[in-house]
Amino acid sequence: MIATESLSKRFPRVTALDRLSVDVGPGVTGLVGANGAGKSTLIKILLGLSPATEGRAEVLGFDVADPSSGGAIRERVGYMPEHDCLPPDVSATEFVVHMARMSGLPPTAARERTADTLRHVGLYEERYRPIGGYSTGMKQRVKLAQALVHDPQMVFLDEPTNGLDPVGRDEMLGLIRRIHTDFGISVLVTSHLLGELERTCDHVVVIDGGKLLRSSSTKDFTQITTTLAIEVTDTDEHPDGTRVMREALHARGVETHEGAGLPGAGHILLLTAQGEETYDLVRDVVADLGLGLVRMEQRRHHISEVFKDGDERADVPADATDVRKEAVGHGG
Amino acid sequence: MAVEQSRTQAPARAGEQPTARAGEQTRIHDIGYRSYDGPRLGRAYARRSLYSQSLRGAYGLGRSAKSKVLPMLLFTVMCVPALIMVAVAVATQANDLPVDYTRYAVIMQALIGLYLASQAPQAVSRDLRFKTVPLYFSRPIETADYVRAKYAGLASALFILTAAPLVVLYVGALLAKLDFTDQTKGFAQGLLSVALLSLLFAGIGLVISAVTPRRGFGVAAVIAVMTISYGAVSVVQAIAFEQSSSDVIPWLGLFSPITLIDGVQSAFLGASSAFPGGVGPSNGQGVVYVLVVLGLIAGCYGLLMRRYRKVGL
Numbered sequence: 001m002i003a004t005e006s007l008s009k010r011f012p013r014v015t016a017l018d019r020l021s022v023d024v025g026p027g028v029t030g031l032v033g034a035n036g037a038g039k040s041t042l043i044k045i046l047l048g049l050s051p052a053t054e055g056r057a058e059v060l061g062f063d064v065a066d067p068s069s070g071g072a073i074r075e076r077v078g079y080m081p082e083h084d085c086l087p088p089d090v091s092a093t094e095f096v097v098h099m100a101r102m103s104g105l106p107p108t109a110a111r112e113r114t115a116d117t118l119r120h121v122g123l124y125e126e127r128y129r130p131i132g133g134y135s136t137g138m139k140q141r142v143k144l145a146q147a148l149v150h151d152p153q154m155v156f157l158d159e160p161t162n163g164l165d166p167v168g169r170d171e172m173l174g175l176i177r178r179i180h181t182d183f184g185i186s187v188l189v190t191s192h193l194l195g196e197l198e199r200t201c202d203h204v205v206v207i208d209g210g211k212l213l214r215s216s217s218t219k220d221f222t223q224i225t226t227t228l229a230i231e232v233t234d235t236d237e238h239p240d241g242t243r244v245m246r247e248a249l250h251a252r253g254v255e256t257h258e259g260a261g262l263p264g265a266g267h268i269l270l271l272t273a274q275g276e277e278t279y280d281l282v283r284d285v286v287a288d289l290g291l292g293l294v295r296m297e298q299r300r301h302h303i304s305e306v307f308k309d310g311d312e313r314a315d316v317p318a319d320a321t322d323v324r325k326e327a328v329g330h331g332g
Numbered sequence: 333m334a335v336e337q338s339r340t341q342a343p344a345r346a347g348e349q350p351t352a353r354a355g356e357q358t359r360i361h362d363i364g365y366r367s368y369d370g371p372r373l374g375r376a377y378a379r380r381s382l383y384s385q386s387l388r389g390a391y392g393l394g395r396s397a398k399s400k401v402l403p404m405l406l407f408t409v410m411c412v413p414a415l416i417m418v419a420v421a422v423a424t425q426a427n428d429l430p431v432d433y434t435r436y437a438v439i440m441q442a443l444i445g446l447y448l449a450s451q452a453p454q455a456v457s458r459d460l461r462f463k464t465v466p467l468y469f470s471r472p473i474e475t476a477d478y479v480r481a482k483y484a485g486l487a488s489a490l491f492i493l494t495a496a497p498l499v500v501l502y503v504g505a506l507l508a509k510l511d512f513t514d515q516t517k518g519f520a521q522g523l524l525s526v527a528l529l530s531l532l533f534a535g536i537g538l539v540i541s542a543v544t545p546r547r548g549f550g551v552a553a554v555i556a557v558m559t560i561s562y563g564a565v566s567v568v569q570a571i572a573f574e575q576s577s578s579d580v581i582p583w584l585g586l587f588s589p590i591t592l593i594d595g596v597q598s599a600f601l602g603a604s605s606a607f608p609g610g611v612g613p614s615n616g617q618g619v620v621y622v623l624v625v626l627g628l629i630a631g632c633y634g635l636l637m638r639r640y641r642k643v644g645l
Contacts, residue, residue: 086464090395101377146467
């Protein structure tokens with residue numbers, strides 16, 4: 001659906017994209033990178049709104065550099081921007097109808113599609129009220145609706161979970177998944193949170209500093225080990241729970257280290273999970289010692305670190321979703 | 333074609349959906365996703381849609397009840413004097429309307445300025461402030477389409493505002509059985525004049541408002557430009573008249589929008605000049621007036637294009 005070939009974008013002072021070559025197929029594709037990694041620049045180029053400095057890019061078979069294809073691409077693609085983009089004094093219905101007409105839908109079709117789309121994103125009676133009174137979650141749904149209303153072949157969603165609480169985040173991710181499975185529309189979704197994308201996406205592309213770090217199917221991630229952070233309570237029997245835990249794990253051949261310099265250093269043990277067994281092992285050790293398990297979570301420090309050196313340390317078993325996922329790339 | 337292929341590969345497209353969802357009792361109305369196979373009317377249609385939305389918006393239509401108040405009030409106030417004049421003309425069997433068609437807009441210029449100040453910022457500052465502009469440019473339209481639609485929308489709104497009272501006057505004049513040829517000619521000249529006025533005012537208003545995302549600043553700036561330029565020109569013209577240097581009066585008129593229109597119509601559209609002492613521009617000066625007006629309209633369009641090329645996404 002999208003193919004770029006050594007695509008570069010240089011501004012006078014910064015290089016936003018540096019010889020980026022990626023292929024994005026049908027399905028849900030995550031584009032992960034810290035703020036300023038070049039995600040939004042890439043979307044702008046793909047929409048035909050900003051010329052690339054060098055290299056080429058194709059969207060749905062159209063060459064973005066061809067001036068006549070910009071309109072053709074934008075007619076077939078939906079775009080949900082990262083920032084707020086909704087006028088507060090009109091209702092969601094009126095706004096989405098207007099945006100549908102701006103995409104070329106005739107008036108009657110625009111109204112029908114708007115009603116359908118707003119229902120699909122989960123806006124019901126409130127759609128007749130002015131947008132100004134909506135919650136962040138509702139606004140995100142309106143933004144998503146305007147990207148879907150013209151039934152595009154592909155949507156670009158720029159940070160759709162921004163500003164949402166955990167429940168809203170899960171709902172939005174579920175919705176993104178449905179865009180592909182139920183609506184049959186391919187999705188390119190950006191985020192700086194790898195954790196949430198690997199749950200939703202078929203394929204994840206990681207960029208940093210405009211360079212491609214990695215592009216792989218999320219299935220590949222499940223094979224790969226991850227860093228696990230563990231915190232336990234102290235008990236009367238074991239006044240220093242962390243130390244006892246470390247020794248017990250060592251006895252079973254599991255290397256641990258303390259995340260010096262990280263929040264909670266000293267109370268937290270970091271270890272490399274080799275798969276399901278490690279989680280069970282930790283659970284058993286904690287239970288044997290009679291300690292309380294305060295947390296067991298995946299730890300990442302920075303996206304580039306996660307993906308450096310290939311498979312050394314990376315990602316999560318997909319079925320371990322009950323384990324809280326840590327945000328990656330907060331620095332950025 | 334690659335595109336079509338990927339489309340059909342998608343797991344559960346439209347048609348299968350209703351059956352898949354039928355068993356789900358939680359959402360009775362959920363009839364599944366329906367894809368759209370109808371026509372897509374493209375860029376020119378999108379531009380027209382934006383135009384009609386801007387024009388409607390300039391009278392508060394499709395917006396909150398609150399935003400309808402001012403434009404509708406101004407429209408009414410704009411037409412009431414025309415109605416009164418017509419009533420008087422009919423009642424007194426007058427030979428002519430109390431005010432020329434071309435003069436009406438000049439007399440009501442404060443109202444036109446107020447309307448422009450309230451609606452030009454809402455036409456463009458809103459999109460800038462709430463960052464709706466990037467959404468437009470993620471659609472098939474391009475910068476030029478956006479600028480043209482907005483410009484045409486506001487100019488049309490101003491034309492409706494300024495031409496409506498002329499229509500009232502014209503209909504009234506015919507009812508009062510005034511001379512048909514005279515009235516039609518005057519009406520046509522009046523329409524041409526307000527058309528020019530609408531284009532000029534809309535351009536100036538939009539350029540000023542497009543600079544700032546803050547509506548308040550836009551309103552204040554438009555009012556300031558309109559009143560200060562007119563005030564300054566009138567005062568200096570009055571001084572020139574007092575000192576009997578009438579030759580400079582027409583040249584001074586080049587420096588404010590409404591006096592520009594006044595100059596053009598007194599040179600070419602048979603209007604009597606509203607300048608002090610009725611010293612309108614000569615035909616030669618009239619050409620300069622026309623050139624300045626057209627230059628300003630083109631300049632405003634150019635500035636808007638430049639402005640929006642940068643706003644982008």
